[in-house]
Amino acid sequence: MKTYVVYLSGNEFSVSMTAETIESLNKFNIDYELFDGVVGNAGIDVLKSFDVRPSGVVNKSQWTPGTIGCLASHYLLWDKCAKQEEPFLVLEQDGVLIRDPREILPLVTHVCHLDAYLPFESGNDEHFKTYNDNLNKYEPGVKKHPTSNFYIQNNITGSSFRGTYGYIITPQGARDVINFISKHGAFPSDKCLCENAAPIQRANSSYVRLNKFFSTLKIQKDYSLR
Numbered sequence: 001m002k003t004y005v006v007y008l009s010g011n012e013f014s015v016s017m018t019a020e021t022i023e024s025l026n027k028f029n030i031d032y033e034l035f036d037g038v039v040g041n042a043g044i045d046v047l048k049s050f051d052v053r054p055s056g057v058v059n060k061s062q063w064t065p066g067t068i069g070c071l072a073s074h075y076l077l078w079d080k081c082a083k084q085e086e087p088f089l090v091l092e093q094d095g096v097l098i099r100d101p102r103e104i105l106p107l108v109t110h111v112c113h114l115d116a117y118l119p120f121e122s123g124n125d126e127h128f129k130t131y132n133d134n135l136n137k138y139e140p141g142v143k144k145h146p147t148s149n150f151y152i153q154n155n156i157t158g159s160s161f162r163g164t165y166g167y168i169i170t171p172q173g174a175r176d177v178i179n180f181i182s183k184h185g186a187f188p189s190d191k192c193l194c195e196n197a198a199p200i201q202r203a204n205s206s207y208v209r210l211n212k213f214f215s216t217l218k219i220q221k222d223y224s225l226r
Contacts, residue, residue: 024097040065043072055185081174095165110173112201145200160194166208
């Protein structure tokens with residue numbers, strides 16, 4: 001397994017967040033490589049170099065500079081993964097490892113989200129407390145990714161990931177996602193990881209959590225690199 005941490009070297013906040021991600025990897029003795037992400041609209045040229053165009057069903061307003069840069073960064077890693085034979089563990093700057101994901105690595109067939117209890121999923125005022133409490137629960141294994149209510153579903157993607165701050169993707173999974181984008185156009189990075197692209201999974205326990213700094217939706221929005 002190869003591990004990549006996506007961050008922006010020229011962004012002080014990103015560098016600060018990444019230090020915590022690195023610390024969590026070191027606790028589990030996981031070797032990693034820093035992946036300097038694509039900044040904003042520079043991602044347009046990166047994606048064009050792969051002949052990637054946006055899907056016509058994505059509203060233009062969703063393509064913020066950060067969303068474009070995020071997609072381009074992950075696409076570069078998917079392309080890299082597809083051309084070799086090892087699975088990738090991909091962490092963004094706001095993902096913190098809390099368990100060793102290598103224990104479920106043999107169970108990942110294509111792509112697996114590593115947070116079993118997504119923040120803000122409960123939809124109530126105590127969502128982050130609920131999230132933190134759930135992180136202590138442990139159940140081994142992985143399962144089919146549950147239906148996501150975060151995005152409005154469409155017939156092209158079906159259900160998809162919410163967030164790309166921590167996942168494992170296999171070479172076959174990467175090839176499947178790239179083929180899906182080639183046929184249907186690009187979506188934001190987490191929506192590209194969808195059930196109609198590849199058999200998506202989610203860990204039964206959280207191996208990666210969202211950094212504790214992002215305790216509210218407002219903070220998440222204010223500090224998101226999207």
